[in-house]
Each structure stands twice: as C-alpha cells, then as structure tokens.
Amino acid sequence: MNTSKENPADQKRVGVIGAGIIGTMAAWQLAARGHHVTVFDQWNSPNDRGASAGESRIFRTIYKEGPEYVQFLQKSGRMWRELEASQDAQVLEWCGGLTIGRPDQPEVAAVGERARTQGLEHRILDATAMRAEFPQYAVDDDEVGVFDPAAGVFRPELAVLAARNEGVRHGVQYRTYTKVLNIRPLANSVAVDTAEGASLFDSVVLATGPWAEQLAGFDVPLVRAKRLVAAWYPVRDLTMHKPANMPIAIRRHPEGGYSCFPCLDGMSVKILPHHLQWPDLGTVEELPRFIEPEFVRSAETTVARLMPHLDPTAIRVSTWTEGFTSDGAPIVGLSPVDDRIVLAVGMSGQGFKFSPMVGSVVADLVSTGSSADAISIMDPSRFNPGASQ
Numbered sequence: 001m002n003t004s005k006e007n008p009a010d011q012k013r014v015g016v017i018g019a020g021i022i023g024t025m026a027a028w029q030l031a032a033r034g035h036h037v038t039v040f041d042q043w044n045s046p047n048d049r050g051a052s053a054g055e056s057r058i059f060r061t062i063y064k065e066g067p068e069y070v071q072f073l074q075k076s077g078r079m080w081r082e083l084e085a086s087q088d089a090q091v092l093e094w095c096g097g098l099t100i101g102r103p104d105q106p107e108v109a110a111v112g113e114r115a116r117t118q119g120l121e122h123r124i125l126d127a128t129a130m131r132a133e134f135p136q137y138a139v140d141d142d143e144v145g146v147f148d149p150a151a152g153v154f155r156p157e158l159a160v161l162a163a164r165n166e167g168v169r170h171g172v173q174y175r176t177y178t179k180v181l182n183i184r185p186l187a188n189s190v191a192v193d194t195a196e197g198a199s200l201f202d203s204v205v206l207a208t209g210p211w212a213e214q215l216a217g218f219d220v221p222l223v224r225a226k227r228l229v230a231a232w233y234p235v236r237d238l239t240m241h242k243p244a245n246m247p248i249a250i251r252r253h254p255e256g257g258y259s260c261f262p263c264l265d266g267m268s269v270k271i272l273p274h275h276l277q278w279p280d281l282g283t284v285e286e287l288p289r290f291i292e293p294e295f296v297r298s299a300e301t302t303v304a305r306l307m308p309h310l311d312p313t314a315i316r317v318s319t320w321t322e323g324f325t326s327d328g329a330p331i332v333g334l335s336p337v338d339d340r341i342v343l344a345v346g347m348s349g350q351g352f353k354f355s356p357m358v359g360s361v362v363a364d365l366v367s368t369g370s371s372a373d374a375i376s377i378m379d380p381s382r383f384n385p386g387a388s389q
Contacts, residue, residue: 011035012202014366015192017180017215019045020052021156021352022344023207024163025359028083030205031170033363038199039172040192042179046160049284051209053320054156054230056261056270057352058248060097061150062120064110065328065350068375070118072357075373077150079356086166091159095243095262097151100130100137101252103144108252111146123147136246137260138308143253153248153261156352163355183215185338203366205342206335210284210321212345222331222383223323223346225281229291231314232268233303240309241269256302269310273299284321291317324348332358332378334365342366343380 011034016027019041031037043049059077063069080092101108115122125133125145134145164174175194184191189200206215210225235241246262246269257274264270276295281287296314304312325331325346335341342365344358351358357373364371376382 010367012366013200014038014203014205015040015190015199015201016205016207017041017183017192018050018207018209018211019160019164019174019176020050020207020209021160021163021355022209022347022358023205024160024167025355026205026207026344026362027172027359028163028167028170029356029359029363030366031167031172033367035363035366037167037172038201039167039174040178040180040194041174041176044176045164045174046157048157048318048320050211051320051322051347052156052160052352054228054270054272054318056264057154057156057159058097058250058259058261059092059152059154059353060148060248062097062099062111062115062122062146062148064099064107064114066377067114067118068377069354070114070120072354072373072375074150075360076354076357079360083162083166083356086169087162089158089162091162092152092154093243094150094152096247097148098134098137098145098247098249099148099252100139100143100145100249102140102142105252107250108144108146111148115146115148121149134247136240136307136309137249137251138306140253145249147247151248153243153264154352155264159352180215183341185340190338190340203340203342205344205362205366207344207362209345209347210281210323212323212331223325225284225287225321226278226324227281227287227319228272228278228322228349229276229295229317229319230270230272231296231299231318232265232270232316233307233313234268234311234315235263236309236311238263238266251306253306255305256299258299258302260307268315269307271299271303271307273302275302281321287319287321289319291319322347322349327382329377330358331380331383332361333374333380334369336380339369
C-alpha cells in the first residue's frame with residue numbers, strides 16, 4: 001500500500017467509472033497520490049442499485065477462498081481503520097465471525113485448516129460451547145463453530161459515503177447521474193463518452209460492478225450479473241442480537257446455508273440465503289424488485305429451524321446485484337484492450353471487504369503499471385481474452 005504523493009510530473013488525469021465501493025476506494029487512493037480524479041456514475045453515490053447495497057456486509061480474515069487473500073485482507077483491515085479515523089465515522093464493527101456446520105463439511109473444514117496452516121487466531125467451539133456462548137445460532141450435536149475474532153460487520157452505504165467523502169477531501173470530482181456510453185483509447189489519451197460529451201484522461205479505471213460487460217471490451221462475457229436476495233427478521237431479544245453480542249456467521253447445514261448479520265437497525269437480523277438460487281440476469285435492468293413468495297417461504301423455513309430467537313417472518317425483502325466471474329475471483333489488472341485502462345470488476349461477492357486494497361492496487365497500476373500488492377488470482381490475463389473493443 002502506497003499513499004505517498006506522486007511527483008507532479010507523474011500526476012495523471014484519471015477517470016473512474018462507477019461510484020460504488022470499488023470506484024470510491026480507487027478514487028480516494030488515486031487522489032491521495034496526487035492524481036486528478038473524476039468519477040462517473042449513472043446514479044448517485046451511494047445508491048441501492050449496484051453491488052454496494054444491502055445495508056450490511058461481512059469482513060472476515062480466515063478466508064477459505066485461498067491463502068493469497070489473507071495478507072490482502074489484513075492490510076484492508078488497517079485501511080478501513082484509517083478511513084474511519086480520517087472521516088470520524090464507524091462503518092465496520094469488529095464483532096467477530098463464525099463459520100458453523102459439521103466439521104467435515106467442506107467449507108467448515110477449509111476455514112479451520114486455513115486458520116491452522118496460516119497461524120491465524122481462532123477458536124473451535126463444539127455444540128455445547130456454541131449453545132453457551134452464541135445461543136443466537138441453533139446447532140446440532142455434531143456441529144461446530146469456527147470463531148474468527150478478526151471479523152466484523154459493515155454498514156456498506158455509509159462505507160461508500162466515507163470513501164467518497166475522503167476522496168473529495170483529496171480533490172476528487174464526482175459526476176453523478178452521468179451515464180458513460182463508451183470508452184475510446186486514442187493516441188494520446190482515453191476518451192470517456194457521455195451524453196454530455198467526451199472527457200479525455202491519461203488513464204481510466206473501470207469499476208462498474210454488475211455492469212462490467214457493457215464497457216470492458218472482452219470478446220466473450222466474463223462477468224455475469226446475478227440477483228441476490230436478503231430478508232430481515234424481527235429479533236425477540238434486541239440485546240442478544242446487537243453486534244456487541246452476536247458475531248456474523250456463515251452457516252452450512254443440510255436444511256439451508258446462509259450468511260447472517262447482527263442487528264444494525266434496532267429491530268431485525270438480516271439473512272442472505274446461499275442454498276436458494278442466485279439466478280443470472282440478462283442485464284442489470286432486469287433485476288426484479290418483487291420476489292416470488294416461494295423463495296421467501298423457503299428462507300423463512302430455514303430461519304425457523306436454525307435461528308431460534310428470531311421471528312421467522314420476513315418483514316423486509318431486498319434485492320440487489322453483483323457481478324460474478326466464472327472462477328469466482330475478481331478481475332483486477334490492466335485491460336487487454338489498452339494498458340491505460342485498469343479493470344476492477346467481477347468482485348463475485350468478495351470485493352467489499354478488501355476494497356481498500358483493490359483501490360490501492362488500482363492506484364499502483366495507474367501510477368507505475370504494476371503493483372507489489374497485486375495477487376495473481378485476480379489477474380485479467382488468466383482468461384486470455386481477445387483485444388478487440
């Protein structure tokens with residue numbers, strides 16, 4: 001992570017397309033290094049239409065997805081604290097996190113193995129210990145909970161706001177309600193076309209979330225928008241379900257899998273089902289705001305079985321979108337179309353927690369063309385896309 005000011009001769013005009021958490025973090029990091037940054041979004045920032053919606057998100061450090069992510073996450077945690085201190089705002093509460101299921105369930109086993117092999121602080125609680133310490137979660141006699149103390153819960157919309165405001169403090173200009181129609185690499189610049197005309201930049205960052213395919217220039221679709229649905233369930237005991245007493249959880253059970261978030265609104269707990277389908281969307285504009293009753297009833301059945309201190313009635317249901325790659329890893333790196341375009345798309349449900357470091361890597365790539373913090377699993381070249389725009 002490098003936040004030092006660039007040499008004035010190296011300062012660039014940078015356009016960032018997308019003002020969700022990835023775009024705002026990239027803009028902050030770029031401006032902190034002295035670049036002149038303009039951010040475009042077809043909506044406002046923050047908003048509830050893209051991948052930074054949902055009212056709560058998870059931060060975790062014991063990461064089953066791969067050992068290469070752990071240092072990235074640890075650095076991101078430090079940057080989240082830096083952002084909070086700079087903005088005098090709390091966007092991340094360190095409530096700890098649980099992965100719950102049978103010890104031989106693949107994800108539960110992977111989390112325990114990751115913690116052991118990488119020397120990460122953790123505890124493994126058997127069913128008796130779980131019932132005593134975390135009664136919010138019903139467990140069977142053969143289940144365990146792997147506890148990650150370096151985990152927490154975000155308020156994502158406030159996080160986007162904090163990153164946006166920190167960027168503005170460093171000079172970032174925001175052009176909201178401005179839809180980008182095209183990106184055109186020219187001989188000495190990259191043009192960003194909008195209905196109001198073209199703007200010229202030395203570099204452009206594509207942080208368009210589930211809209212990635214509209215501008216990325218890939219020959220084949222690499223990022224597909226999916227529908228995510230969460231519901232909120234009333235708490236019967238508010239104190240029990242506050243972040244101070246309830247860790248986030250990822251649950252894997254034969255009767256249902258989900259992510260669970262402690263109460264942030266003073267009345268309900270959010271559940272994001274994983275065992276129910278996240279369907280592909282042809283376009284983001286096809287996202288339905290009304291969800292079929294069968295989906296909600298199925299989620300309620302899981303909550304009634306596995307969350308004993310909630311009323312299993314979904315009092316609010318919300319949908320949003322995220323862009324997923326075929327291998328589940330983000331795309332962060334130089335575009336195969338033109339190395340003046342930096343891609344930060346396809347976060348695949350992972351990006352929020354390590355968005356500060358994605359922003360830092362993006363700023364490195366814009367500044368020097370490489371980053372010591374980049375991790376190979378995110379490199380766009382793994383797809384070997386063509387170079388046609």
